[in-house]
Structures are given as C-alpha cells and as structure tokens.
Amino acid sequence: MTRPERRPGILLPGIALLAVVLASLAAEAAPAGPVSVDIGIVVASNQGTSIDPALSALRVKLQSMFSYSSYKMLDRAKRNLAVGETGDFALPGGRSMKVTPVAAPPNKVRLAVQIMEGERNLLTTTLGMSRGGMVLVGGPPYRSGVMILLISAE
Amino acid sequence: MDCGKVCLMLQDDIDGRLPPSESAEILLHLESCPSCAAEAAGYRRVGEMLRLWAESEAGEKAARLDAMWTRVRAGIDERRQRDEPASWWRKWIWVPAGAVLAVLVLLFYPSDVSRAPFHPTSFDVAVEDLESDAATVALVDKGDDLPRVIWIIENDKT
Numbered sequence: 001m002t003r004p005e006r007r008p009g010i011l012l013p014g015i016a017l018l019a020v021v022l023a024s025l026a027a028e029a030a031p032a033g034p035v036s037v038d039i040g041i042v043v044a045s046n047q048g049t050s051i052d053p054a055l056s057a058l059r060v061k062l063q064s065m066f067s068y069s070s071y072k073m074l075d076r077a078k079r080n081l082a083v084g085e086t087g088d089f090a091l092p093g094g095r096s097m098k099v100t101p102v103a104a105p106p107n108k109v110r111l112a113v114q115i116m117e118g119e120r121n122l123l124t125t126t127l128g129m130s131r132g133g134m135v136l137v138g139g140p141p142y143r144s145g146v147m148i149l150l151i152s153a154e
Numbered sequence: 155m156d157c158g159k160v161c162l163m164l165q166d167d168i169d170g171r172l173p174p175s176e177s178a179e180i181l182l183h184l185e186s187c188p189s190c191a192a193e194a195a196g197y198r199r200v201g202e203m204l205r206l207w208a209e210s211e212a213g214e215k216a217a218r219l220d221a222m223w224t225r226v227r228a229g230i231d232e233r234r235q236r237d238e239p240a241s242w243w244r245k246w247i248w249v250p251a252g253a254v255l256a257v258l259v260l261l262f263y264p265s266d267v268s269r270a271p272f273h274p275t276s277f278d279v280a281v282e283d284l285e286s287d288a289a290t291v292a293l294v295d296k297g298d299d300l301p302r303v304i305w306i307i308e309n310d311k312t
Contacts, residue, residue, distance in 0.1 A: 040272060057271050061300050110282075115306070120288035122306055128282055132275030139289075139306035152274050 034080045035101040035109050038152045039089050041075045044068035044138070045145025058150075065136075068145065093142050094118060097149070107131055109153040115140075129153065155179045160190050168197050277301045 042055065044062075048070040051059050055071050062071055079087040081101050089097040095117045104110040109131055115123040117140070127135055131154040138148035160183050166172050167180045184191045279302045284291050286306065294303040 038272075054271050057273050058301075065294070065296060065300055065303060117288065122286055122289050122308070123291060123304065124283075124285040125304060126282040128280035130276040130278055133279055134272070134274035134277060134301050135279040135281075136301045136303040137306065138303060140308060150272060152272065154275075 034082050035111070035153050036078060036080050037087055037099050037101070037111065038078045038150075038154075039076065039097070039099070040073055040150035040152075041091060042148040042150060043072050043074055043092075043142055043145050044148050045070050045072075045143070047144055066138075066148075070145070071148075091115070091149070092147065093140065095122070095140060095147075099151070101153070102126070104128065109133070111151070111153055113137070113151065115149075127151070155183050157183075157187060157190050160184070160187070161193060164190070164194055164197055168194070168201060274301070 040054070042052070044066055046069050051062070051071045052073040054073045054076070055062065059071075062068075074092060077089050079089075079099075081087045081099065083101045083103055086098050086100040089099065091097055095115060097116070098112075098114045100112040102110045102112050107130065108128060110126060110128045112126050113123065114121065114125075115137065122140065123137065129135065132152070133154075134150060134152040136148055136150060138146055140147045160180055163172060163176065163180060167177050172180070184194055277298060277300060281293055281302065281304065284293060284304065288308070290307040292305045292307065294305055296303075
C-alpha cells in the first residue's frame with residue numbers, strides 16, 4: 001500500500017492567499033478614523049501683486065494655473081469629521097459649503113462636497129484623494145476677483 | 155675774552171646754556187674784571203627775584219588749582235554714583251524686556267491653523283462625480299504636479 005503524495009507546494013500559498021483576503025476584508029470593514037478637513041478661502045484678483053504668506057508653499061502652483069496677480073486668504077477652517085458626519089463651512093458672498101467624509105479605502109479620503117449659493121446648488125461632487133491631498137474649487141466671483149477654495153483632507 | 159663779549163654771553167652762562175669751555179673762559183674773566191662780575195651778580199639777583207616771584211605765583215595758583223581739582227573730582231564721583239544704577243539698568247533691561255516680548259508673542263501669536271501655510275502632500279485627486287444646477291462646471295487638470303481645479307462658471311462668466 002502506498003501513501004498518498006503530500007503536496008506542500010500548494011498548501012502554503014493557499015494559506016497566504018487566504019490571510020491576505022481576510023486582512024483586506026478586515027481593513028474594509030474596520031471603521032475609518034476621523035478625517036481632518038482643512039478649507040482655505042482665497043480671493044484671487046488682479047488688484048495688487050501680493051501673495052498671502054499662508055499660500056507661500058502654493059505660490060508657484062497658483063501662478064502656474066491662474067493669471068491673477070494677487071492671492072489673499074480670507075479665512076481658513078479646519079474640522080475633524082467622522083465618516084458620515086457633515087461639516088458646514090460658511091463662505092463669503094452668501095455661499096456655504098457642506099463637506100461629508102464617506103467610506104474610503106485605507107489611507108484614502110473621500111469627500112462629498114456641496115457648495116450652495118442661497119438655495120442654488122453651485123456644485124455637488126465627490127472627491128477621492130490620498131490623505132494630505134488637495135483639490136481647488138474656484139470661479140465664484142467675489143468683490144473684484146474670484147473665490148478659490150483650497151480643500152485638503154488627511 | 156673782552157668785556158663786551160662777556161656781557162653778551164653772560165645771561166646764557168647764568169642760564170647754563172654755554173658749553174663748559176666758554177663758561178670757563180667767562181668765569182676766568184669775571185675773576186679778573188670787577189665790572190663784569192658786578193654785572194653778573196646783578197643778573198643773578200634779577201634771576202633769583204624772578205624765580206621767587208614765579209614760585210609765589212605758583213603757590214597762590216596751586217591752592218586755587220587744588221580747590222578746583224577737588225571740586226572736579228567731587229563732581230565726577232557724584233556723576234559716577236548717579237550713573238552707575240542707570241548703566242546697570244540699561245545693561246540688563248533687555249532680559250526682562252525680552253522675556254515680556256516672548257510671553258506676548260506666545261500669548262497673541264495665532265495658535266490656530268488659520269495662518270499656518272498649506273503643505274499638501276499630493277494633488278492626486280479623483281473627481282467621481284460633478285453636478286451643478288446653477289452654473290457650468292469644468293474640471294481642469296494640468297498634470298500631476300499641479301492641483302486639480304474644479305472651476306464654477308456662473309452666468310457664463312469665465
């Protein structure tokens with residue numbers, strides 16, 4: 001009588017694959033930590049040539065993307081929001097913004113963003129970014145320039 | 155040496171301004187000439203009187219000079235005593251002033267994030283959906299090195 005041949009070459013990779021699948025499922029199921037949402041409200045115009053010191057790290061990028069000569073940060077707000085929690089941000093010119101973190105893979109952030117002007121829906125979007133990432137939303141006129149929102153989250 | 159020459163050189167001899175050889179010649183002449191010897195004695199008396207007068211003048215002035223120096227020294231000492239605390243104060247005033255300034259900076263420097271510079275680590279953003287009821291919305295993507303921009307165009311104004 002002969003003993004059946006053992007096949008260790010399949011067993012170990014199978015266990016490893018199962019572990020990886022279980023780990024990824026556990027990570028997906030784990031509740032995401034709070035998201036720190038950082039909103040900078042900038043007014044860009046062609047009046048003057050000054051750039052706010054708070055925007056010094058973005059000076060070159062702003063000048064590469066836009067043709068304004070002056071960038072001034074009007075306000076800045078930072079909120080720690082749990083997934084599903086909505087943060088309200090007041091914007092100049094009677095506008096407002098709602099930001100809600102939604103479920104995202106690890107090390108990623110997804111934000112549901114809505115910008116309103118009174119009752120009018122100016123923008124509804126969902127953004128997916130790495131933690132520490134940034135996106136710009138601009139265009140609404142404000143005073144003699146335009147408003148640009150710097151939205152970052154980590 | 156004749157009397158005329160001796161008379162011309164007599165004052166220099168008395169003052170000690172002649173070389174020893176000429177002084178010896180004059181002395182030799184004075185020993186043999188009573189007239190020149192009398193002249194020399196007169197010169198010496200006048201010189202002695204001048205010296206005494208100068209000493210008396212100096213003595214009188216010395217007292218006044220001493221008094222003046224005493225007053226000057228007293229004034230200097232008084233000024234020094236008055237200035238010493240002030241100079242110490244000026245020397246060390248920067249320590250409490252610096253401490254107060256540091257405390258004020260710590261108290262009033264905006265500790266919130268409102269003025270802290272932005273330091274984004276990534277511009278890799280996925281815009282999953284984009285809607286607007288009141289404006290035209292454009293997504294501007296100028297590459298991975300630049301942030302993505304969602305541009306809202308209201309009333310067709312770009």
